Amino acid sequence: MSAPAVEVRDLRVGSGPLQAVRGVSFTIPAGGRMGLVGESGSGKTLTALALMGLLPMGWAARGSVLHDGVDLIGQSDRQLSQRRGRTISMVFQDPLSALDPVRRVGHQVASVIRRHTPADRAEAARQSVGLFRQMALPRPEQMVRAYPHQLSGGQRQRIMIAMALACYPQLIIADEPTTALDVTVQKQVLRLLNTAVRERGSALLMITHNLPIIAAICDSVAVMYAGRIVETGPVENVFRRPRHHYTRGLLVSQPTMDNIALDGSSRLPSIPGMVPSLQALPPGCAFHPRCPAASDRCRAEMPELSGTGAQAACWHPVTAP
Amino acid sequence: MTLLQMRGVTQTYALPRQGLFAARPRLTVLDAVDFGVDLGQAAGLVGESGAGKTTLTRILTGLERPQTGQVIFDGTDVWSGDAASRAQFRRAVQVVMQNPRSSLDPRMRVGVALHEPLRALKIAGDHAARVHQVIDQVGLTRAALERFPHEFSGGQLQRIAIARALMPGPRVLIADEPVSALDVSIQAQVLNLLKDLVADLGLSLVLIAHDLSVVAYSTSRVSVISAGKIVETGAPLELFTRPRTAETRALVEAVLTVEAGLAGHALD
Numbered sequence: 001m002s003a004p005a006v007e008v009r010d011l012r013v014g015s016g017p018l019q020a021v022r023g024v025s026f027t028i029p030a031g032g033r034m035g036l037v038g039e040s041g042s043g044k045t046l047t048a049l050a051l052m053g054l055l056p057m058g059w060a061a062r063g064s065v066l067h068d069g070v071d072l073i074g075q076s077d078r079q080l081s082q083r084r085g086r087t088i089s090m091v092f093q094d095p096l097s098a099l100d101p102v103r104r105v106g107h108q109v110a111s112v113i114r115r116h117t118p119a120d121r122a123e124a125a126r127q128s129v130g131l132f133r134q135m136a137l138p139r140p141e142q143m144v145r146a147y148p149h150q151l152s153g154g155q156r157q158r159i160m161i162a163m164a165l166a167c168y169p170q171l172i173i174a175d176e177p178t179t180a181l182d183v184t185v186q187k188q189v190l191r192l193l194n195t196a197v198r199e200r201g202s203a204l205l206m207i208t209h210n211l212p213i214i215a216a217i218c219d220s221v222a223v224m225y226a227g228r229i230v231e232t233g234p235v236e237n238v239f240r241r242p243r244h245h246y247t248r249g250l251l252v253s254q255p256t257m258d259n260i261a262l263d264g265s266s267r268l269p270s271i272p273g274m275v276p277s278l279q280a281l282p283p284g285c286a287f288h289p290r291c292p293a294a295s296d297r298c299r300a301e302m303p304e305l306s307g308t309g310a311q312a313a314c315w316h317p318v319t320a321p
Numbered sequence: 322m323t324l325l326q327m328r329g330v331t332q333t334y335a336l337p338r339q340g341l342f343a344a345r346p347r348l349t350v351l352d353a354v355d356f357g358v359d360l361g362q363a364a365g366l367v368g369e370s371g372a373g374k375t376t377l378t379r380i381l382t383g384l385e386r387p388q389t390g391q392v393i394f395d396g397t398d399v400w401s402g403d404a405a406s407r408a409q410f411r412r413a414v415q416v417v418m419q420n421p422r423s424s425l426d427p428r429m430r431v432g433v434a435l436h437e438p439l440r441a442l443k444i445a446g447d448h449a450a451r452v453h454q455v456i457d458q459v460g461l462t463r464a465a466l467e468r469f470p471h472e473f474s475g476g477q478l479q480r481i482a483i484a485r486a487l488m489p490g491p492r493v494l495i496a497d498e499p500v501s502a503l504d505v506s507i508q509a510q511v512l513n514l515l516k517d518l519v520a521d522l523g524l525s526l527v528l529i530a531h532d533l534s535v536v537a538y539s540t541s542r543v544s545v546i547s548a549g550k551i552v553e554t555g556a557p558l559e560l561f562t563r564p565r566t567a568e569t570r571a572l573v574e575a576v577l578t579v580e581a582g583l584a585g586h587a588l589d
Binding site: 039040153182183184185186187190191194209210211212213214215216217235236239240249250251253254255267268269270271272274275 | 477
């Protein structure tokens with residue numbers, strides 16, 4: 001069996017006294033697809049940025065991130081920048097701010113190819129057109145000459161994906177890649193991402209708060225809350241039989257076809273309260289103030305992940321379906 | 322009874338001139354649109370970006386005057402009436418925007434922000450009592466009044482934005498994508514709150530969104546807008562199960578569910 005695409009051990013990301021990611025571990029096998037679910041402030045984006053070596057000023061990561069035979073934590077900026085786009089790449093949420101507004105999109109894709117492969121200018125341009133075609137962009141020969149502002153949001157995001165895929169990376173990180181898009185465009189972009197990742201055999205880390213997207217393209221999932229993974233395992237197990245009360249709460253609060261069949265007085269089940277701030281994390285299990293099953297033990301002791309197959313960090317896991 | 326409606330509204334915007342002597346081409350944003358909400362009802366409007374949702378909202382709230390057609394509130398044409406009836410209309414129709422962070426002044430305490438609509442609309446009465454009443458209705462504590470917007474999470478801010486919209490005692494609440502900027506666990510709370518307000522206060526609600534499942538959950542009648550035209554109107558369940566037009570079908574098919582994903586056919 002080949003080495004995992006990435007193996008994260010006890011990752012901690014902090015800035016001064018603030019700890020946003022508090023001991024996260026996961027492994028994505030070569031070609032595997034993991035979803036990282038969490039709300040704003042759960043630490044999911046900082047986890048991704050730590051993997052890319054792109055943490056914002058003032059933030060530092062500890063722990064280890066094994067990828068392609070090296071530990072990415074502790075690599076120099078120069079080493080990391082030679083790696084980004086080649087063995088590990090990222091698709092950001094907002095393509096408009098990630099693309100250079102004054103360069104033609106074809107050149108932007110071609111420059112990634114030229115930086116990391118021996119391809120000459122003509123060859124890189126040819127490959128860019130091929131990538132545009134694969135991303136189902138209309139008239140690829142002309143579109144490579146367009147500027148970002150001339151394109152729609154969906155087209156821009158497909159170009160971001162083309163750029164991320166250009167050098168056949170071992171791992172692609174996609175951070176809310178379709179949140180800024182229309183629902184009808186979202187599905188098309190997900191489908192293209194799905195196919196392109198599969199064809200290249202790349203591993204995928206999909207970061208989103210959207211559970212249906214995870215169910216559609218990932219094989220495993222990790223649910224983050226307040227900087228820790230509270231439940232993880234195969235998507236099938238976690239979504240069908242959630243054991244952490246937070247995961248269960250997220251699943252039942254989704255508006256679905258079943259809810260709308262109910263009458264006007266029906267209410268969506270919702271998780272009471274709100275995500276705690278980093279400055280005031282509750283002791284014990286960080287979810288206890290919002291949890292229906294919280295006990296004295298939850299208020300005092302922090303649970304660790306346990307279980308076989310799917311793992312949950314909970315003192316009183318959900319038992320009923 | 323239809324409380325607020327637009328009838329035969331067409332709105333066009335001028336585009337840049339194509340040639341020196343050419344007339345400026347016009348873009349039709351709304352094309353003979355009929356849309357309305359009944360007393361105490363929740364009506365939904367769905368459509369992709371660029372379909373005309375925002376222009377429709379602007380006209381329905383009186384921010385923009387329609388070039389053709391009428392906006393009728395409580396039986397009177399808003400734009401042909403006198404200033405007094407228009408003032409009545411502005412009090413009675415209030416809006417909640419998508420992003421509460423940008424719709425609240427960061428340097429204004431929440432309590433002051435809530436007083437603002439009463440001052441602007443020159444409404445007399447016991448303002449402090451009204452603030453307390455409204456803050457209870459949206460499920461916040463009175464301590465919130467002394468704090469600034471940055472001290473709140475997105476979900477709480479959206480409650481504050483809803484409270485501000487409720488201050489003048491409106492009869493129609495227009496919510497433009499009220500949950501799309503919020504976290505999943507908070508979305509359900511805000512949708513439930515809107516539903517409670519319709520039930521408890523007898524408010525009429527217009528909910529505008531691009532996600533059919535959000536609208537379907539909160540309203541009893543949904544209109545689908547595409548390229549400036551209302552293409553279909555019906556009960557949510559009916560639209561979901563028997564869409565009659567291609568535009569509705571595209572929106573229905575775009576809805577991803579956990580179930581479809583687990584069954585492995587979500588992206589088919």
